[in-house]
Amino acid sequence: MGEHSLVPTPSQTAYPWRATARTVFQAALAILVVLPVVIATSGIPTTGVVGMFLAVAAAITRVMALPVVNELLRRFAPWLLAEPA
Numbered sequence: 650m651g652e653h654s655l656v657p658t659p660s661q662t663a664y665p666w667r668a669t670a671r672t673v674f675q676a677a678l679a680i681l682v683v684l685p686v687v688i689a690t691s692g693i694p695t696t697g698v699v700g701m702f703l704a705v706a707a708a709i710t711r712v713m714a715l716p717v718v719n720e721l722l723r724r725f726a727p728w729l730l731a732e733p734a
Contacts (some may be wrong), residue, residue, distance in 0.1 A: 660731040669731055675713065679706035 661668040683702045690698075713720055713729075722729045 664732060667728075667731060667733075671713065671731065674717050674729060675706055675709045679703075 679702050682705045683698055686698055686701065713722075719730065727733075
Protein backbone atom coordinates (compact mmCIF):
# COMPACT_ATOMS: atom_id res chain seq x y z
CA MET A 650 0.00 0.00 0.00
CA GLY A 651 2.73 2.46 0.84
CA GLU A 652 4.89 3.59 3.69
CA HIS A 653 2.12 5.43 5.53
CA SER A 654 0.36 3.79 8.43
CA LEU A 655 -2.37 4.79 10.83
CA VAL A 656 -0.61 2.92 13.65
CA PRO A 657 2.35 4.80 15.15
CA THR A 658 5.63 2.92 15.50
CA PRO A 659 6.19 1.86 19.13
CA SER A 660 9.25 3.39 20.79
CA GLN A 661 10.58 -0.14 21.48
CA THR A 662 10.66 -0.75 17.72
CA ALA A 663 11.96 2.68 16.77
CA TYR A 664 14.66 2.75 19.49
CA PRO A 665 15.44 -0.83 20.53
CA TRP A 666 18.67 0.03 22.36
CA ARG A 667 16.84 2.53 24.54
CA ALA A 668 14.26 -0.12 25.47
CA THR A 669 17.09 -2.53 26.28
CA ALA A 670 18.89 0.06 28.43
CA ARG A 671 15.70 0.82 30.36
CA THR A 672 15.00 -2.87 30.97
CA VAL A 673 18.55 -3.55 32.15
CA PHE A 674 18.41 -0.51 34.45
CA GLN A 675 15.09 -1.61 35.94
CA ALA A 676 16.27 -5.18 36.48
CA ALA A 677 19.54 -3.98 38.05
CA LEU A 678 17.61 -1.85 40.55
CA ALA A 679 15.38 -4.80 41.41
CA ILE A 680 18.43 -7.04 41.95
CA LEU A 681 20.00 -4.43 44.23
CA VAL A 682 16.87 -4.40 46.38
CA VAL A 683 16.79 -8.20 46.67
CA LEU A 684 20.54 -8.70 47.05
CA PRO A 685 20.65 -8.15 50.85
CA VAL A 686 18.08 -10.91 51.34
CA VAL A 687 20.08 -13.28 49.15
CA ILE A 688 23.30 -12.46 51.00
CA ALA A 689 21.62 -12.83 54.40
CA THR A 690 20.27 -16.27 53.60
CA SER A 691 23.52 -17.36 51.88
CA GLY A 692 21.70 -20.01 49.95
CA ILE A 693 19.95 -20.64 46.69
CA PRO A 694 17.32 -17.97 45.98
CA THR A 695 13.91 -19.15 47.11
CA THR A 696 10.56 -18.58 45.48
CA GLY A 697 9.97 -15.64 47.82
CA VAL A 698 13.14 -13.89 46.69
CA VAL A 699 12.30 -14.46 43.03
CA GLY A 700 8.78 -13.15 43.67
CA MET A 701 10.20 -10.09 45.42
CA PHE A 702 12.52 -9.47 42.45
CA LEU A 703 9.62 -9.65 40.01
CA ALA A 704 7.45 -7.37 42.15
CA VAL A 705 10.19 -4.75 42.47
CA ALA A 706 10.99 -4.94 38.75
CA ALA A 707 7.29 -4.48 37.91
CA ALA A 708 7.00 -1.52 40.31
CA ILE A 709 10.07 0.17 38.84
CA THR A 710 8.75 -0.37 35.32
CA ARG A 711 5.41 1.19 36.29
CA VAL A 712 7.02 4.17 38.03
CA MET A 713 9.30 4.83 35.04
CA ALA A 714 6.19 5.09 32.84
CA LEU A 715 4.85 8.08 34.83
CA PRO A 716 5.07 11.46 33.06
CA VAL A 717 6.77 13.12 36.05
CA VAL A 718 9.49 10.46 36.06
CA ASN A 719 9.92 10.88 32.32
CA GLU A 720 10.56 14.59 32.90
CA LEU A 721 13.13 13.79 35.61
CA LEU A 722 14.82 11.35 33.24
CA ARG A 723 14.84 14.03 30.54
CA ARG A 724 16.79 16.31 32.89
CA PHE A 725 19.07 13.87 34.71
CA ALA A 726 19.32 10.63 32.68
CA PRO A 727 18.32 11.25 29.06
CA TRP A 728 19.83 7.92 27.99
CA LEU A 729 16.94 6.20 29.86
CA LEU A 730 14.21 7.98 27.88
CA ALA A 731 11.98 5.81 25.72
CA GLU A 732 12.53 8.22 22.81
CA PRO A 733 15.40 10.65 22.22
CA ALA A 734 14.92 14.14 23.63
